[in-house]
Amino acid sequence: MTETSGRVAACLPIRSDTDLAWVRQHVRQAAAEVGFGLVEQTKLITAASELARNTLVHGGGGQVESVFLDHGRARGLRLTFTDEGPGIPDVERALTDGYTSGGGLGLGLGGARRLVHEFSIDTSPGHGTSVTVVCWVGVPPRPREEAR
Amino acid sequence: MSWGLEGPVSTHVPVLRIGDVLLVTLQGELHDKAAEQLQQDIGEAVAGSSAGAVVIDVSGVEIVDSFLGRVFAEIAANAKLLAAETVVAGMRPAVAITLVELGLTLPGLRTALDVQEALRMLAQPSTPLSPGQGRQENA
Numbered sequence: 001m002t003e004t005s006g007r008v009a010a011c012l013p014i015r016s017d018t019d020l021a022w023v024r025q026h027v028r029q030a031a032a033e034v035g036f037g038l039v040e041q042t043k044l045i046t047a048a049s050e051l052a053r054n055t056l057v058h059g060g061g062g063q064v065e066s067v068f069l070d071h072g073r074a075r076g077l078r079l080t081f082t083d084e085g086p087g088i089p090d091v092e093r094a095l096t097d098g099y100t101s102g103g104g105l106g107l108g109l110g111g112a113r114r115l116v117h118e119f120s121i122d123t124s125p126g127h128g129t130s131v132t133v134v135c136w137v138g139v140p141p142r143p144r145e146e147a148r
Numbered sequence: 149m150s151w152g153l154e155g156p157v158s159t160h161v162p163v164l165r166i167g168d169v170l171l172v173t174l175q176g177e178l179h180d181k182a183a184e185q186l187q188q189d190i191g192e193a194v195a196g197s198s199a200g201a202v203v204i205d206v207s208g209v210e211i212v213d214s215f216l217g218r219v220f221a222e223i224a225a226n227a228k229l230l231a232a233e234t235v236v237a238g239m240r241p242a243v244a245i246t247l248v249e250l251g252l253t254l255p256g257l258r259t260a261l262d263v264q265e266a267l268r269m270l271a272q273p274s275t276p277l278s279p280g281q282g283r284q285e286n287a
């Protein structure tokens with residue numbers, strides 16, 4: 001599903017752990033505004049927290065843009081996390097549960113993908129990384145195997 | 149969109165002593181630094197007392213990501229070195245569901261429905277529980 005238009009809700013910096021808290025707070029409010037249920041909100045905020053932390057820790061800081069999506073009966077939220085860090089040389093490996101180049105658990109990226117409906121990574125070594133996720137209101141979670 | 153003046157509040161986390169148990173109550177947004185501070189505080193509190201258990205009340209916590217999850221796991225691992233058990237109490241169903249999907253299993257952590265149940269569990273021999281056990285959530 002590719003969405004075409006949307007209203008930009010916010011563009012927030014990700015430069016410190018305080019900013020991470022702001023991002024979570026923003027996503028909580030935006031998700032409530034779009035009409036997500038409690039579980040969906042919690043999943044989306046958690047995914048956002050993981051991706052924002054990656055932007056900060058691995059990408060050296062960056063920003064997140066949130067966009068309200070409204071396509072007739074389908075309402076959703078799109079979040080794009082962008083940094084100008086080192087990029088991800090091997091995306092498949094980075095998405096593997098348990099893979100970390102630092103001291104993490106290696107769950108953030110793969111876990112975030114499981115928590116949302118649409119997930120894409122645009123990265124090139126030396127030029128940065130952009131991770132985009134979309135959640136739609138009232139759409140059941142993806143089947144597990146599709147998320148892999 | 150405007151947020152008003154105050155940002156998400158990072159709370160001071162008190163560690164209470166109830167008999168043999170250290171009770172920590174978490175509320176709202178926990179910044180990464182506050183979580184790391186908490187880990188250190190609990191470590192010191194366990195070391196400086198003869199506490200046999202740590203109960204972390206997370207009923208007021210809306211989000212647990214892999215960072216906070218790892219902090220919980222490390223608190224439990226440290227406490228274990230000092231022969232103290234750790235129980236996470238009152239995790240919201242939405243949070244438990246999300247953690248499972250995230251893939252965070254929190255090994256070494258026992259969970260309880262609430263603080264009361266945690267205290268009851270600690271008075272009995274170990275039976276590990278899984279997060280969200282026995283609970284249902286309407287999505």
Ligand SMILES: Nc1ncnc2c1ncn2[C@@H]1O[C@H](COP(=O)(O)OP(=O)(O)OP(=O)(O)O)[C@@H](O)[C@H]1O
Nearest residue numbers: 054058059087094100101104105106107108109129
């Ligand atoms: N924005 C980014 N820029 C560069 N590398 C990244 C970025 N995001 C993720 N990575 C790479 O992908 C790996 C896996 O990310 P993931 O979030 O799954 O694990 P982690 O951040 O290492 O640990 P955790 O999130 O569990 O604490 C990272 O270790 C890092 O090497």
Ligand SMILES: [Mg+2]
Nearest residue numbers: 054104108109
């Ligand atoms: Mg990560």
